[in-house]
Amino acid sequence: xxxxxxxxxSSTAVGGLLVxxxxxxxxxxxxxxxxxxxxxxxxxxxREALIVAAAAARIFPSDSIGPGAWEAGVIVYIDRQLASxxxxxxxxxxxxxxxxxxxxxxxxxxxxxxxxxxxGLALLGRDFDRLTPDQQDAKLRTIETTYxxxxxxxxxxxxxxxxxxxxxxxxxxxxxxxxxxxxYMSWADHIDQHYGTPFRPKPRSLSDVLGRKVKPWxxxx
Amino acid sequence: MKTLPxxxxxxVGGGWAGLLMAKELxxxxxxxxxxxxxxxxxxxxxxxxxxxxxxxxIRLRMMQDVSKETLxxxxxxxxxxxxxxxxxxxxxxxxxxxxxxxxxxxxxxFLPDAFEVHTRTVERYGAxxxxxxxxxxxxxxxxxxxxPFYTRAERLLGVSGKMGLDPFEGxxxxxxxxxxxxxxxxxxxFVTAARSLGYHPAPTASxxxxxxxxxxxxxxxxxxxxxxxxxxxxxxxxxKAQPTNTLLPVIARQKNVTIRTGANVRRVLHKxxxxxxxxxxxxxxxxFVQPAGVVMxxxxxxxxxxxxxxxKIGEPYDPATGKGHVGRNLTHQSQSRAVTxxxxxxxxxxxxxxxxxxxxxxxxxxxxxHGPLDFVRGAFIVAxxxxxRPIANFGVVPxxxxxxxxxxxxxxxxxxxxxxxxxxxxxxxxAYRTNxxxxxxxxxxxxxxxxxxxxxxxxxxxxNMIRYVSAKMAEVGRAMGAREVLTPPLARRYDVVTYKSxxxxxxxxxxxxxxxxxxxxxLQHWQMSNLFVLGGSSFPQNxxxxxxxxxxxxxLRTADAIVNRYAKRPGPLA
Numbered sequence: 001x002x003x004x005x006x007x008x009x010s011s012t013a014v015g016g017l018l019v020x021x022x023x024x025x026x027x028x029x030x031x032x033x034x035x036x037x038x039x040x041x042x043x044x045x046x047r048e049a050l051i052v053a054a055a056a057a058r059i060f061p062s063d064s065i066g067p068g069a070w071e072a073g074v075i076v077y078i079d080r081q082l083a084s085x086x087x088x089x090x091x092x093x094x095x096x097x098x099x100x101x102x103x104x105x106x107x108x109x110x111x112x113x114x115x116x117x118x119x120g121l122a123l124l125g126r127d128f129d130r131l132t133p134d135q136q137d138a139k140l141r142t143i144e145t146t147y148x149x150x151x152x153x154x155x156x157x158x159x160x161x162x163x164x165x166x167x168x169x170x171x172x173x174x175x176x177x178x179x180x181x182x183x184y185m186s187w188a189d190h191i192d193q194h195y196g197t198p199f200r201p202k203p204r205s206l207s208d209v210l211g212r213k214v215k216p217w218x219x220x221x
Numbered sequence: 222m223k224t225l226p227x228x229x230x231x232x233v234g235g236g237w238a239g240l241l242m243a244k245e246l247x248x249x250x251x252x253x254x255x256x257x258x259x260x261x262x263x264x265x266x267x268x269x270x271x272x273x274x275x276x277x278x279i280r281l282r283m284m285q286d287v288s289k290e291t292l293x294x295x296x297x298x299x300x301x302x303x304x305x306x307x308x309x310x311x312x313x314x315x316x317x318x319x320x321x322x323x324x325x326x327x328x329x330x331f332l333p334d335a336f337e338v339h340t341r342t343v344e345r346y347g348a349x350x351x352x353x354x355x356x357x358x359x360x361x362x363x364x365x366x367x368x369p370f371y372t373r374a375e376r377l378l379g380v381s382g383k384m385g386l387d388p389f390e391g392x393x394x395x396x397x398x399x400x401x402x403x404x405x406x407x408x409x410x411f412v413t414a415a416r417s418l419g420y421h422p423a424p425t426a427s428x429x430x431x432x433x434x435x436x437x438x439x440x441x442x443x444x445x446x447x448x449x450x451x452x453x454x455x456x457x458x459x460x461k462a463q464p465t466n467t468l469l470p471v472i473a474r475q476k477n478v479t480i481r482t483g484a485n486v487r488r489v490l491h492k493x494x495x496x497x498x499x500x501x502x503x504x505x506x507x508x509f510v511q512p513a514g515v516v517m518x519x520x521x522x523x524x525x526x527x528x529x530x531x532x533k534i535g536e537p538y539d540p541a542t543g544k545g546h547v548g549r550n551l552t553h554q555s556q557s558r559a560v561t562x563x564x565x566x567x568x569x570x571x572x573x574x575x576x577x578x579x580x581x582x583x584x585x586x587x588x589x590x591h592g593p594l595d596f597v598r599g600a601f602i603v604a605x606x607x608x609x610r611p612i613a614n615f616g617v618v619p620x621x622x623x624x625x626x627x628x629x630x631x632x633x634x635x636x637x638x639x640x641x642x643x644x645x646x647x648x649x650x651x652a653y654r655t656n657x658x659x660x661x662x663x664x665x666x667x668x669x670x671x672x673x674x675x676x677x678x679x680x681x682x683x684x685n686m687i688r689y690v691s692a693k694m695a696e697v698g699r700a701m702g703a704r705e706v707l708t709p710p711l712a713r714r715y716d717v718v719t720y721k722s723x724x725x726x727x728x729x730x731x732x733x734x735x736x737x738x739x740x741x742x743x744l745q746h747w748q749m750s751n752l753f754v755l756g757g758s759s760f761p762q763n764x765x766x767x768x769x770x771x772x773x774x775x776x777l778r779t780a781d782a783i784v785n786r787y788a789k790r791p792g793p794l795a
Contacts, residue, residue: 059626065635086280093291093306095664101303104716105294108303137627153626161611162275178638180571180611183272185457186446187572191606192403198567198639206272217276 005045006038007053007075039076042083043114048121049075054129055120056156058136066177074159077168078117081155084218087114113151120148164205165216175203183209222500224510228255228479231499231513233486233528235260236319237769238755238776239519240468240480241377244438245780247475250788254478255511257501259485259520260285260316265466268455274610278453283323285313290666292523292673294717297655298540302674304664310717311553311725312453313521317482318464320521320723321769325452325575326428326461328380328770329601330371332586333364333391335764338651341587342597350597352682356550356652358761361733361742364391370774370781375426377773378462379434379442381576386423389582402431402445405606407568407642408578412604414700420581425603426770427576428462438471449608451575461575484509487670489516489532489752496752502668514791515783517753518729519776525758526658526728527673534749535739538657540676546739548658550727551675552763555600555648555683557711558719560694562703563619567639570609578605584690585765586649596685600648601766602694609639617641619705644694647722648687648711652762653680658728678715687711724768726760741795744779750793753779 041049053075062068069075081087089112098110111119123143128136143149159168161175163182169175175182181201190199206214230246232239235258243256276282285308293302314320334341337359342351351357372395382397384390401424404412412422429445436442445460459466472478483504490497490510498512518525529535529547536545580603582588591597616625618633661674691708698706712719732738735747744759746752755776757768764771782794 060631061628063628063631065628065632068631089288091280091286091288093287093304095304097663099301099303101301102296102714104296104712104714104718105303106306106309106716106718108306140626157615158275158279158612161615163273165273166275175611178611178615178635179567180638183448183450185448187448188403188444188446190569191405191447191572191577192409194569195406195409196566199569206270209272210269214270214273216273217280217282 005041005049007041007046007049008038041079043079043087044082049079050129051121051124052078052117052152054136055124055140055152056159058133058140059153059156060160067173069156069160071170072160072168072173073170074156074168077159077162077166078155080167080218082114082117086218088112107147109147111147116148116151120146120152123148165207165214166218172203172205182206185209222508222510224512227498227512227514228253229513230254230515230517231511232256232517232519233499234258234319234518234520234524235317235464235480235482236314236519236521237321237464238772239517240318240464240472241773241776242517242519242755242780243478243480244468244471244475245777246783247472247478249784251477252788255513256478256480257484257486257499257511258317258480258482260482262482263317263322263465264469265459265463267465268457271454271457272448272450274612278610279612281308281312281453283314283316283453283455284308285315290672292675293661293664294675294677296676296678296714298676302661302676304672305717309719310721311723312720313523313723317469317480321464322455323453324769325607325767327576327603327767328375328378328426328428329580329766330391330426331364331764331766331771332389332582332588334587336360336363336367338598338762345587346591346597350591352597352651352653352680354654354680356654358652358732358737360761361731361738367771367774367778368392368394370777371770373777374770374773376437377467378428379430379436380426380428380770381431382424382426386421387582388421389585389588397426399431399434402427402429402574402577403447404579405447405569405573405577407570407606408604410701411644411697412579414697415581418697418700420583420697422579422581425576425578425580425605427574429456429574429576430460436467440467440470442466445574447572447574447577449571449573449610451573451608485668486520486528487531487668489518489528489534491532491534491749494749496749515751515753517755519755521756522725522728522758523658523673525754525756527660529729529739529754530660530673531670534746534752537659540654540657543654546730548728550652550730550761551656551658551677552650552652552726552760553677553715554722554724554763555650555679555687555711556721557646557648557687557691558709559643559645560691560698561617561707562642562644562698562701563637563705564640564642564702565704568642570606570639570642573606573608575607576605577607578603584693594685594689596682596689598649598651598682599686599765600646600690602690603645603647604642605645611638614638614641620707644698646687646690646694647765647767648683648690649765650763651680651682652727679711679713684711724757724763726757726763726768729754729758730761731759732761741793743782743794744775745794751791755779
């Protein structure tokens with residue numbers, strides 16, 4: 001059995017950064033305390049998690065526009081996905097022979113998402129998270145065409161905007177910065193209103209809407 | 222192998238076509254009917270936890286398990302086919318209700334000329350205007366023959382719409398059962414702009430109800446809530462017609478109909494030119510023979526064709542000689558990645574439903590003069606507010622932004638997110654001798670049976686048509702106030718990577734004679750008269766708009782023929 005790993009984060013890094021405004025502008029507030037919390041990791045060890053988190057944070061950076069992959073907990077999302085059946089390609093056709101095709105035939109590789117991330121960590125290097133942002137960007141530009149980078153970019157967007165039950169989009173940060181309200185049961189009174197003006201209901205998660213916890217697929221299979 | 226008690230009718234596949242046939246035979250005959258569905262059971266109440274984009278729309282939780290069975294793909298018969306390892310270009314359903322559970326609910330009738338593409342095109346433009354290598358043929362039935370069944374199918378679903386706004390629509394014997402759905406902002410902009418340019422926008426026929434509705438079977442469904450979790454999801458409230466909410470409650474009362482799930486049919490059994498039943502494997506791996514007097518395949522375009530090939534029924538199509546019919550005239554949809562519009566104001570696109578919006582048919586079928594043009598036929602064009610979810614849609618930026626990650630991209634993508642919209646261009650895909658299905662010589666499914674092999678590429682007619690139609694829609698987009706309009710061309714080559722539609726047609730096509738088809742117009746096998754094949758595999762080619770209503774209408778027509786004629790006197794209906 002693998003040793004348990006934790007990612008240690010300060011509470012300012014996992015949400016608590018935003019208050020919701022009716023405009024799409026997020027507003028920064030200071031976290032009340034600088035408590036350190038430990039997130040249990042399911043797949044990565046702490047070093048790996050910090051490296052992947054640093055790469056995701058360059059794809060979707062935190063800046064004056066608003067928070068990014070770091071605050072949204074994208075790394076927690078990716079860690080859980082890789083630990084789940086998705087990570088070992090349970091839902092992909094993996095019968096051999098594996099042969100190289102043309103791009104229109106889609107991904108024909110044998111590597112699973114876990115293995116692709118393993119390759120990616122090697123590409124990024126052991127000290128990636130300690131490089132300056134400019135150095136990190138330069139490094140990422142050299143691997144932009146790899147499967148790893150494309151998967152990381154896709155997973156970063158997923159972690160920014162998924163329902164929080166999957167580990168990302170902490171405090172609905174992702175939905176707040178784009179004005180997406182999440183799942184509501186009905187817009188019947190609004191669908192033909194608000195023409196041309198922003199309609200920005202307060203974001204809610206699926207658990208908020210249903211009033212109970214929902215089990216994500218990665219925890220079932 | 223265990224042999225089960227004989228059924229009068231064995232139906233393979235529990236989606237729209239299979240369950241509608243079961244319901245009709247169950248209600249109108251005393252025949253014993255067994256539906257064999259390889260997926261899991263479902264009910265209309267399964268969807269309360271389902272409003273999750275990641276699991277359902279991205280990870281495809283409701284779709285066919287591709288790890289056990291897929292198909293292979295190549296562009297031409299000279300290429301090496303490789304397995305489609307993840308579905309993307311089209312998304313096959315599974316389980317009770319099939320794709321009918323997570324469909325979009327867009328239900329146009331086909332244009333009258335779509336049933337006679339060959340005849341009408343030759344009459345108006347001459348045979349030399351048919352594309353090189355085409356294998357276009359008429360259906361063998363007309364719109365007029367199908368019209369009463371379209372009306373019945375619309376009443377079954379409660380279709381929302383309004384007649385008289387679309388001058389190209391075929392004659393209707395009845396108004397839509399329910400009025401049009403409420404329209405979101407983006408489609409309303411489209412309606413005004415399209416009308417100002419002389420087009421004829423009409424509300425899109427919708428299986429998501431505008432008002433509560435009671436259908437002729439007594440099934441009551443509520444109005445759509447425009448929640449934005451529609452296509453790729455099951456409907457939480459039952460406003461979208463699905464087999465589980467429209468057919469299952471009726472079938473549940475029928476003592477002569479049984480639905481058996483986890484039953485993966487591998488062969489149609491036959492002897493001396495007659496089907497004798499089917500062989501299936503259940504979820505535990507045990508094999509069964511289900512003897513039956515009549516066998517009906519309703520397992521979607523690909524599996525219907527595959528079962529005929531695996532069962533060695535009929536002559537497989539040979540592209541080199543043009544002989545044989547099983548597998549030929551495979552068509553998809555020449556869907557462009559659609560026209561993308563950037564506005565300078567928010568569209569509130571999180572609200573919507575699959576069929577919420579408007580369409581025009583001015584550039585569809587032969588509704589416009591192709592005389593001076595370099596293509597024939599056209600596209601069904603829609604502007605819908607179908608619920609703009611963030612994982613799938615975040616990241617679209619104007620072409621001035623040259624990167625797809627980092628600070629500059631993030632800023633542009635956040636600004637563009639709710640100000641971007643797409644028109645959908647469902648281009649007609651004509652049939653060609655070079656696009657077909659056969660069995661793959663290398664790859665096998667989890668049961669050890671050969672996978673289906675798809676050979677498919679785009680042709681100039683569709684490329685030219687998409688270019689023309691997209692340019693026209695760019696004019697509409699600018700009239701809508703879009704500050705930037707993108708019109709990507711149809712890809713140079715067919716791909717299995719980007720979503721087009723789950724409308725695949727052909728493989729077991731219908732026609733006027735055994736010399737040109739697998740099935741007669743009653744969807745009955747020409748040579749094996751107790752075998753019927755339901756669904757889009759019977760379409761000789763793809764006719765632009767969404768196919769489900771036509772599949773339902775054809776199924777009702779076949780059900781009538783079985784109840785009124787075949788049940789009394791089995792044998793060829795044509």
